[in-house]
Amino acid sequence: MTFVVAWIAQNWTSFLEPILQACLIILTVIAAFFMAWNRILDNQLKRKEIRDSGKACSD
Structure with missing residues (x-):
């Protein structure tokens, strides 16, 4: 059991961790x-909503 734990620890530091x-x-x-893309899409949606609400108010 000790050898298995030592082998896992050796593999962890040299191979698995990186x-x-x-x-x-x-x-x-x-x-x-994805966070940046979501921010871009959110800004586009808000601009579209503002434009649409401006057109509805002027009609």
Whole structure:
């Protein structure tokens, strides 16, 4: 059992940890992209609503 735990710890520090850190960085970049895209779409929707409400008031 001790050897298995030592083997897992060795693989964690040399192999698994960098892979998981890379996955975390990639997921963070993807999440940031979607947050920015959502912000852009929200601004477009708000501008469209403002334009539509301006046209309704002037009619």
